[in-house]
Amino acid sequence: MPDNNVQQYDVIIVGGGPAGSACALALANCGLKTALIDKASFPRNKVCGDAIPGRAIKVLNSINPLYGTAFKQFPYKFESKRTTVFYKRQQVTFNWVLEAYTCARMEFDYFLHTLVKENTATDIYTNTSPDKISVVNNKATLSVNGKTFEAPVIVGADGAHSIVAKQLTSNIVDRNHYVGSVRAYYSNIPVESSNTIEVYFDKRFLPSYLWVFPLPDNKANVGFGMLSSEVSKRKINLKKTFYEFIDQNAVLRQKFRNATQVSELEGFGLPLGSKIQTISGNNFMLIGDAASLIDPISGDGIGNAMLSGKLAAEQIVRCFTRNDFSAAFIKGYDNALIGALGKELRARYQMQRTISQMPFLLDGLFLASRSKFLKKFIQKAL
Ligand SMILES: Cc1cc2nc3c(=O)[nH]c(=O)nc-3n(C[C@H](O)[C@H](O)[C@H](O)COP(=O)(O)OP(=O)(O)OC[C@H]3O[C@@H](n4cnc5c(N)ncnc54)[C@H](O)[C@@H]3O)c2cc1C
Numbered sequence: 001m002p003d004n005n006v007q008q009y010d011v012i013i014v015g016g017g018p019a020g021s022a023c024a025l026a027l028a029n030c031g032l033k034t035a036l037i038d039k040a041s042f043p044r045n046k047v048c049g050d051a052i053p054g055r056a057i058k059v060l061n062s063i064n065p066l067y068g069t070a071f072k073q074f075p076y077k078f079e080s081k082r083t084t085v086f087y088k089r090q091q092v093t094f095n096w097v098l099e100a101y102t103c104a105r106m107e108f109d110y111f112l113h114t115l116v117k118e119n120t121a122t123d124i125y126t127n128t129s130p131d132k133i134s135v136v137n138n139k140a141t142l143s144v145n146g147k148t149f150e151a152p153v154i155v156g157a158d159g160a161h162s163i164v165a166k167q168l169t170s171n172i173v174d175r176n177h178y179v180g181s182v183r184a185y186y187s188n189i190p191v192e193s194s195n196t197i198e199v200y201f202d203k204r205f206l207p208s209y210l211w212v213f214p215l216p217d218n219k220a221n222v223g224f225g226m227l228s229s230e231v232s233k234r235k236i237n238l239k240k241t242f243y244e245f246i247d248q249n250a251v252l253r254q255k256f257r258n259a260t261q262v263s264e265l266e267g268f269g270l271p272l273g274s275k276i277q278t279i280s281g282n283n284f285m286l287i288g289d290a291a292s293l294i295d296p297i298s299g300d301g302i303g304n305a306m307l308s309g310k311l312a313a314e315q316i317v318r319c320f321t322r323n324d325f326s327a328a329f330i331k332g333y334d335n336a337l338i339g340a341l342g343k344e345l346r347a348r349y350q351m352q353r354t355i356s357q358m359p360f361l362l363d364g365l366f367l368a369s370r371s372k373f374l375k376k377f378i379q380k381a382l
Contacts, residue, residue: 009035009123009151011316012142014130014164017046018056018302019288020157021112022309025063028120030317035149036122037142039129039158043110047183047268048302050105050221051080051197051213054098055303059310067115074111076216077103081195086251087362088203092369093196102197102213102221104185108302133167138325140283152325154284155312157305160269162290169278169286175232177292179270179299181225182238185263189220189255200249201362207297207355210245210252219262222246225270225299227356239265272296273304273341274349280334282327285312293341296352304341311336 010032013020024036061068071077080100084093103111116122130142133154140154156164165171191198191214198212210224224242231238242265246252271292279291288305295301315333319325355361 006148006150007035009033009149010320011035011153011155012037012140012149012151013122013155013157014038014133014142015157015159015162015288015290016042016113016116016124016126017109017157017159017288017305018112019290019305019309020155021109021116022059022063022306023155023157023287023313024116024120024122024309025067025112026310026313027122027316028064030313030320032316032320034120034122035125035151036116037125037128037130037144037149039127041126042113043106046105046109047181047266048105048221049183049211049213049223049299050102050108050215051211051300052077052101052103052108053298053300053303054096054100055300056306057099057101059303059306063310064119067119070115071101071111074103074107076107077101078194078214078216080197083197083199084192085199085201086249087201087366089250090366092366094369102215104215104219104221130163133164135168135281135283138283152283153316153319153330155309155316156284156286156290157288157309158290160271160289162286164284165286165290168281168284171277171292173228173269173271174275175228177272177275177296178228179225179272179294180228180231180238180267181223181270181299182242182265182267183221183223184242184261184265185215186220186222186256186259187218187262189214189222189259191220200245200252202245202249203359205241205245206359206362207352210242210249212252212255220259228269238267270294270299270301272349273345274352279337280327280330282330283325285315285330285333287312291337293337293345296345296349298348307340308337311340 011034013036016038082095130144132143142149194214200210208226213221273293274296279286287308293304
């Protein structure tokens with residue numbers, strides 16, 4: 001006899017950010033009864049740099065080209081066409097290859113959330129967070145405010161502080177592979193162009209950087225982050241350093257002369273994809289920040305989060321086809337993710353280590369980018 005107090009699903013996704021939304025969108029036409037649970041209600045704030053990388057747009061288009069077209073028409077964004085890098089009074093501009101944007105996460109995540117709401121049969125539960133998650137007898141069980149949810153597969157898309165990861169794996173935060181970061185919104189910052197994002201290096205903090213990313217309504221997202229192991233070792237106060245960075249850099253000081261800070265300076269962590277972690281097991285998968293997939297150099301995580309959501313959805317379909325939710329079979333997800341991102345993340349981690357051990361290489365990069373040929377080469381590597 002079915003227990004009426006238990007909500008039965010085929011798939012339960014915990015977390016409706018870019019990773020969870022992409023997963024729900026990719027499952028749309030698979031005929032699986034899907035629930036998406038988020039502790040917040042949308043639109044909601046997310047501490048981020050608000051740079052929507054090319055990979056995010058590519059994944060959105062690959063799930064359904066109409067979603068890509070809808071985002072092209074979405075008004076609350078700027079297209080990003082280039083990055084200007086500032087270092088020791090020099091500056092160099094690199095053009096981007098892929099279509100990318102800046103868009104406040106309040107808007108971007110709500111856009112994705114609305115796509116899920118309007119284009120899928122997903123049951124969405126907001127202001128809802130599971131208390132206990134367990135895997136017993138080939139089923140994942142979640143207790144949520146006294147109710148029970150059950151499914152053969154649960155997807156942990158609940159970000160950097162994932163409770164799915166905490167309860168189903170022994171993963172722990174490793175400060176050598178985790179960035180502490182702060183960001184605030186400003187108004188009235190003169191930017192080179194709304195299509196150019198700006199990145200400022202300071203030799204004391206390499207390879208970390210301060211970013212100024214333009215947004216509509218005369219706003220900009222400004223932030224700074226550093227490897228957590230360095231923050232602890234050097235006893236760095238990130239909030240204080242953020243303001244000092246702006247104050248001690250001549251270009252930034254001039255740029256911020258008439259600027260107004262219009263939001264609180266908020267902090268949040270970035271779990272980097274530079275360390276192998278458990279990302280799946282019997283009846284579960286982790287995606288996005290819950291699986292630690294952020295680029296160790298750029299700090300971009302939205303594209304990788306969405307890609308992992310799509311790859312998890314593809315594995316879920318294979319699991320239902322074979323009626324196999326075992327760790328051994330679900331590992332197909334790990335393999336697909338490693339195939340797609342492994343080489344890139346390893347190379348980016350190597351780059352991060354090299355620049356922090358040999359900061360003079362950044363001077364070399366500026367020198368090299370004076371040559372048109374080498375600049376093209378660097379552009380590709382970035
Ligand atoms: C300061 C900073 C700057 C960044 N800048 C950039 C950038 O410019 N570009 C870029 O690509 N990436 C950037 N990143 C990384 C990017 O923010 C993440 O990689 C991305 O948000 C990951 O998406 P996600 O869906 O995995 O997680 P999230 O976006 O964190 O979404 C997780 C969702 O899960 C929900 N949730 C959390 N806990 C629970 C729970 N217990 N129960 C139910 N729901 C829960 C949350 O409400 C949220 O909606 C930045 C990160 C930081 C901290």
